[in-house]
Amino acid sequence: xxxxxxxxxxxxxxxxxxxxxxxxxxxxxxxxxxxxxxxxxxxxxxxxxxxxxxxxxxxxxxxxxxxxxxxxxxxxxxxxxxxxxxxxxxxxxxxxxxxxxxxxxxxxxxxxxxxxxxxxxxxxxxxxxxxxxxxxxxxxxxxxxxxxxxxxxxxxxxxxxxxxxxxxxxxxxxxxxxxxxxxxxxxxxxxxxxxxxxxxxxxxxxxxxxxxxxxxxxxxxxx
Amino acid sequence: xxxxxxxxxxxxxxxxxxxxxxxxxxxxxxxxxxxxxxxxxxxxxxxxxxxxxxxxxxxxxxxxxxxxxxxxxxxxxxxxxxxxxxxxxxxxxxxxxxxxxxxxxxxxxxxxxxxxxxxxxxxxxxxxxxxxxxxxxxxxxxxxxxxxxxxxxxxxxxxxxxxxxxxxxxxxxxxxxxxxxxxxxxxxxxxxxxxxxxxxxxxxxxxxxxxxxxxxxxxxxxxxxxxxxxxxxxxxxxxxxxxxxxxxxxxxxxxxxxxxxxxxxxxxxxxxxxxxxxxxxxxxxxxxxxxxxxxxxxxxxxxxxxxxxxxxxxxxxxxxxxxxxxxxxxxxxxxxxxxxxxxxxxxxxxxxxxxxxxxxxxxxxxxxxxxxxxxxxxxxxxxxxxxxxxxxxxxxxxxxxxxxxxxxxxxxxxxxxxxxxxxxxxxxxxxxxxxxxxxxxxxxxxxxxxxxxxxxxxxxxxxxxxxxxxxxxxxxxxxxxxxxxxxxxxxxxxxxxxxxxxxxxxxxxxxxxxxxxxxxxxxxxxxxxxxxxxxxxxxxxxxxxxxxxxxxxxxxxxxxxxxxxxxxxxxxxxxxxxxxxxx
Numbered sequence: 001x002x003x004x005x006x007x008x009x010x011x012x013x014x015x016x017x018x019x020x021x022x023x024x025x026x027x028x029x030x031x032x033x034x035x036x037x038x039x040x041x042x043x044x045x046x047x048x049x050x051x052x053x054x055x056x057x058x059x060x061x062x063x064x065x066x067x068x069x070x071x072x073x074x075x076x077x078x079x080x081x082x083x084x085x086x087x088x089x090x091x092x093x094x095x096x097x098x099x100x101x102x103x104x105x106x107x108x109x110x111x112x113x114x115x116x117x118x119x120x121x122x123x124x125x126x127x128x129x130x131x132x133x134x135x136x137x138x139x140x141x142x143x144x145x146x147x148x149x150x151x152x153x154x155x156x157x158x159x160x161x162x163x164x165x166x167x168x169x170x171x172x173x174x175x176x177x178x179x180x181x182x183x184x185x186x187x188x189x190x191x192x193x194x195x196x197x198x199x200x201x202x203x204x205x206x207x208x209x210x211x212x213x214x215x216x217x218x219x220x221x222x223x
Numbered sequence: 224x225x226x227x228x229x230x231x232x233x234x235x236x237x238x239x240x241x242x243x244x245x246x247x248x249x250x251x252x253x254x255x256x257x258x259x260x261x262x263x264x265x266x267x268x269x270x271x272x273x274x275x276x277x278x279x280x281x282x283x284x285x286x287x288x289x290x291x292x293x294x295x296x297x298x299x300x301x302x303x304x305x306x307x308x309x310x311x312x313x314x315x316x317x318x319x320x321x322x323x324x325x326x327x328x329x330x331x332x333x334x335x336x337x338x339x340x341x342x343x344x345x346x347x348x349x350x351x352x353x354x355x356x357x358x359x360x361x362x363x364x365x366x367x368x369x370x371x372x373x374x375x376x377x378x379x380x381x382x383x384x385x386x387x388x389x390x391x392x393x394x395x396x397x398x399x400x401x402x403x404x405x406x407x408x409x410x411x412x413x414x415x416x417x418x419x420x421x422x423x424x425x426x427x428x429x430x431x432x433x434x435x436x437x438x439x440x441x442x443x444x445x446x447x448x449x450x451x452x453x454x455x456x457x458x459x460x461x462x463x464x465x466x467x468x469x470x471x472x473x474x475x476x477x478x479x480x481x482x483x484x485x486x487x488x489x490x491x492x493x494x495x496x497x498x499x500x501x502x503x504x505x506x507x508x509x510x511x512x513x514x515x516x517x518x519x520x521x522x523x524x525x526x527x528x529x530x531x532x533x534x535x536x537x538x539x540x541x542x543x544x545x546x547x548x549x550x551x552x553x554x555x556x557x558x559x560x561x562x563x564x565x566x567x568x569x570x571x572x573x574x575x576x577x578x579x580x581x582x583x584x585x586x587x588x589x590x591x592x593x594x595x596x597x598x599x600x601x602x603x604x605x606x607x608x609x610x611x612x613x614x615x616x617x618x619x620x621x622x623x624x625x626x627x628x629x630x631x632x633x634x635x636x637x638x639x640x641x642x643x644x645x646x647x648x649x650x651x652x653x654x655x656x657x658x659x660x661x662x663x664x665x666x667x668x669x670x671x672x673x674x675x676x677x678x679x680x681x682x683x684x685x686x687x688x689x690x691x692x693x694x695x696x697x698x699x700x701x702x703x704x705x706x707x708x709x710x711x712x713x714x715x716x717x718x719x720x721x722x723x724x725x726x727x728x729x730x731x732x733x734x735x736x737x738x739x740x741x742x743x744x745x746x747x748x749x750x751x752x753x754x755x756x757x758x759x760x761x762x763x764x765x766x767x768x769x770x771x772x773x774x775x776x777x778x779x780x781x782x783x784x785x786x787x788x789x790x791x792x793x794x795x796x797x798x799x800x801x802x803x804x805x806x
Contacts, residue, residue: 052253097258109383111369118256125270128312128329128348128369135350136367143256 032057036212038080038157040219041142048146049219051155053080055212059134064161068105068112072163076101079159080143085152085218094153097143102164103133150223155216162209272347272366275437275472277382280347280370282433283326284309285379285400293374300337311374317357324361328370328380334359405431413447415498418507418558420484421451421548423462438471447483451548457513458482458541473524480517484543487512487564487663488696491670491679496802505550505558508670508679510695512564512663514538528580528591536571540564540663562693565618565661567605573598581636586780586804588644592634599657600664601625608662613686613754614697615659627656628664634806644709648806653700654751660699667696668748668770671799672806673703675744676772676789678797682748686756702763703746705806709738709778738778740785742805745771778804 035056040049055076059065064074078101082094099118106113111126112133127133147153272280283289289307295314298304302319309326317325318335325332325340329348334340334357343361344351348369353359372380379399397408406428413423427445434440447462462484468477487510492500494509501507518536525531545561574597581590602625607618618624633649650673654660668674669681684698685691714737747769751760758764770792776785783801788794 095258097256099256109369116254119258123270126369126371127367129314129331129350131331131350131352132348132367132369140253141256142253143258145258 032060034058034061034210034212036157036159036214038155038214038216040216044146046148047221048148050142050144050146051080051157051216052140052142053078053157054138054140055159056138058137058161059130065130067163068103071105071107073102073104075162075164077160078141078157080145081156082145082147083154083156084147085154094147095145097145099141101137103137147221150221152218152220154218156213158211158213160211271368272370276347276366277370277372280326280328280345281372281380281382282400282405283307283324283345284311284328285405287400287402291378311380328372403432415494416502417498417509417511418501418545418548419511419543419561420449421546424448424450434469438469441468451546454544454546456544457484458515474522476521478517478519482515484511485514486510488666491672493803499802501550503551505553505556507558510562510693511543513541513543528578530577532575534573536573538569538571540569541566560693562662562691562695563608564663565605565607567602569600569602571598571600587636589638590636594632596630597627599625599627605661610697611686611689613756614684614689614750618658625657626654626660628653628660629655646707646709646806648705651702662695665696666698666701666748668701668703668746671801673744674746674770674772675774675785675787675797675799677770677792677794682770684748684750698748699751701746701748703744705742705744707740707742707805709740712737712739740776740778740783742774742776742785742787743771745769
């Protein structure tokens with residue numbers, strides 16, 4: 001498995017913070033980094049392997065906990081791609097699957113809700129402690145997208161972690177309740193501009209975003 | 224990472240779906256995603272610990288023999304504790320010796336080095352984190368999902384209620400545990416207001432005893448105080464219902480004795496809606512009779528959506544009169560008379576079958592619902608009221624009266640797109656065999672629920688020349704089909720509060736969204752037989768004789784306002800309100 005890479009708009013702030021905290025960090029306990037893994041499940045009869053995607057240690061980064069407790073929902077947008085490896089030439093993209101996980105803090109109950117959305121279906125669960133929430137966010141997703149034809153393949157996974165604005169969340173809620181606007185739908189021009197401005201402000205305000213990528217080992221399907 | 228210019232074209236991969244077994248537990252470490260499954264319908268499935276586990280958790284925490292702790296608590300190394308330990312919220316860190324069961328609610332349990340626990344561990348709403356060097360003898364059950372409970376001012380746990388419907392608002396409840404018996408005292412309205420009892424006040428204790436892991440015994444004793452029963456010819460100003468039951472998650476058996484006022488038909492409004500209509504507008508859309516007797520029943524649930532129940536009941540059914548309870552408006556008007564029924568002692572054998580896959584009981588958006596009830600009734604001392612022979616052939620008196628009735632209710636809730644829902648219902652009720660039905664089991668059509676474009680009781684099967692100011696339901700059979708299309712509208716009728724910090728938008732006061740509903744109803748009620756105006760017993764009326772209406776409405780979820788127009792008979796447009804979904 002290839003190592004994770006991160007690219008964050010606020011990366012310079014993170015480096016600055018690391019530099020500033022370096023002396024203190026000499027005595028602090030090491031915090032495990034946020035990671036994304038994609039590994040191969042046991043082979044099926046055809047020799048194909050299903051991918052298993054897992055993010056780890058998300059809440060070890062205090063920024064996400066802080067954002068949640070400030071009332072900002074987190075969105076984890078997963079994307080998994082199937083690639084056919086063609087040595088000496090560009091690899092070939094085969095297919096793609098996406099899903100979302102939205103995490104919110106409910107201050108009145110002091111619960112965290114986790115809404116997993118795949119293909120228009122959702123499951124909402126609530127957790128009372130950060131430990132349980134952290135464990136729930138670390139579950140693995142096994143995606144049944146393994147290729148059928150012969151060749152060498154690998155999987156590429158990304159997760160984009162961002163804070164949702166209120167309007168984003170309203171859209172999502174409307175979508176799940178059967179409302180007129182789905183998250184990918186076209187709203188009025190004013191609404192779109194307003195949402196764009198809100199997102200821009202949220203980004204300028206320094207709210208965290210993070211993108212992780214990972215790639216599986218290659219495997220071969222023989223005819 | 225290779226480039227993938229085609230990826231955008233494949234974003235809407237057909238058939239992406241999440242396979243989530245209903246019993247999926249939080250600690251399941253793999254969620255399986257099947258992109259080739261049929262596309263979803265925007266349904267949100269609520270997760271959470273099983274209800275039996277929540278019940279067990281509450282019983283363990285509220286056990287008077289349990290030592291309860293809360294917040295961040297540590298039992299240090301070298302400490303010792305014997306007994307039942309129950310912890311709520313925060314974290315429980317054990318480094319000492321614990322002898323007895325440990326129950327942890329919405330908190331993390333740490334077994335630190337040196338911890339020695341001899342007893343079962345149940346953690347709901349948290350994790351068990353075990354250090355090397357910790358020892359545990361006993362069963363472990365861990366559920367990460369939060370337990371839906373609250374801690375009461377008395378220090379006990381109770382189930383956190385979801386939003387209650389309007390009809391359930393006036394209720395008070397208190398629970399306490401004595402040994403293995405949990406007692407709940409309640410005082411509530413009967414959920415309705417009617418012209419026979421006025422406002423029934425229901426009160427009494429409920430005792431619950433956990434027999435085994437998944438089996439409970441319940442004794443529910445309710446008294447009913449009738450605020451307007453004086454002139455109703457009821458056998459008493461007090462009613463009662465005493466129910467004993469032993470049940471598990473898949474089967475149950477029970478019995479009940481009762482003296483209560485029952486409604487003759489369950490339409491055109493629910494009991495709560497009819498109560499509000501009576502209280503506000505002096506319009507009571509139900510008819511009533513008193514029944515005193517007892518019943519025994521048994522049920523099984525072989526798989527989760529299916530429930531089969533058989534019951535035997537012995538009733539003394541009596542006519543009651545309408546009284547004159549107070550109403551907010553039209554208080555000086557006269558109430559509609561309550562019809563007489565065929566008094567007598569009845570022996571009723573019933574079979575009920577229910578298949579229910581709806582995602583929500585009160586506001587479903589997807590799923591199937593099917594309910595069938597067959598009942599066979601007999602009476603040896605029935606005293607029938609006088610009805611024209613064109614409505615009912617003479618009923619045998621002095622013994623040998625028997626009848627069969629079948630009720631079917633078949634519904635489909637489907638979401639066509641994220642913004643569009645289509646719901647359909649087929650409802651058929653009526654006589655299927657034996658002697659003709661007693662008055663208290665006859666049917667009608669017309670009114671808010673089934674045919675809102677027509678007046679209440681527009682179709683009672685009363686023949687020309689027959690007049691009864693109570694306007695009773697006299698039909699043998701009825702059949703209805705209902706269709707409605709719903710789409711969500713953003714209304715924003717109200718004001719959104721702004722939070723002080725950050726200027727972010729806050730709670731909305733008013734009606735933010737509502738369902739726009741288009742409805743259509745098509746049905747018929749009739750007398751079965753070979754006489755004039757009757758339909759042969761083995762047939763249903765031809766479709767050109769059915770009544771139909773169409774309508775439109777706005778349903779906010781709490782209250783819905785509708786307009787309906789009958790397609791025959793020259794009826795004016797009707798405006799009506801509902802406090803719940805039509806079906």
